[in-house]
Amino acid sequence: MIESYQKLWPQRSAAEQIRTQDELEKYVLIELNDELTHPRVRKSKQQKLEIALMRISESDLSESEKTSLASLYKKLASQ
Template identity: 50%
Template sequence: MTEIIQAYQTLFPFRQSATTITSIEQLEQRIHIELLDELTHPRVRKTPSDKLQIAVDRIENSDISDILKVQLIHLYKTVFESVNTF
């Protein structure tokens, strides 16, 4: 398991879906679901940009290493660009 997956799991220790991630592809899929807020009722969903900002804030305020913070934020932004098609 890569360090970036472990860092993500550290950020979300109580999410069952986070504990089952074993590959970068699964991590990208999980971030995709998170950014689209797919697990929330449609009337209360936040926009992908709002969800990205929440994730970036959480990452920046975490205790993970600075290198992992940069890598995770980059991954979130990459996935954001794929879901944020206007």
């Protein structure tokens, strides 16, 4: 799943450095919580989830990679 995430975000240097499932989940949570955006313009977790799911569905990943990544995002968004 790490490789799938890295394919989804090829321009992110942080994505290239992910080596473990825990690190992957950490970065997905940072993305879902919009932590890298200024607080006044942050989107809700639900909005970020919808954006991520759209990006996944429109990507060139295989269907199994899309399903796995989408499941991970949904699982982490519900926490």
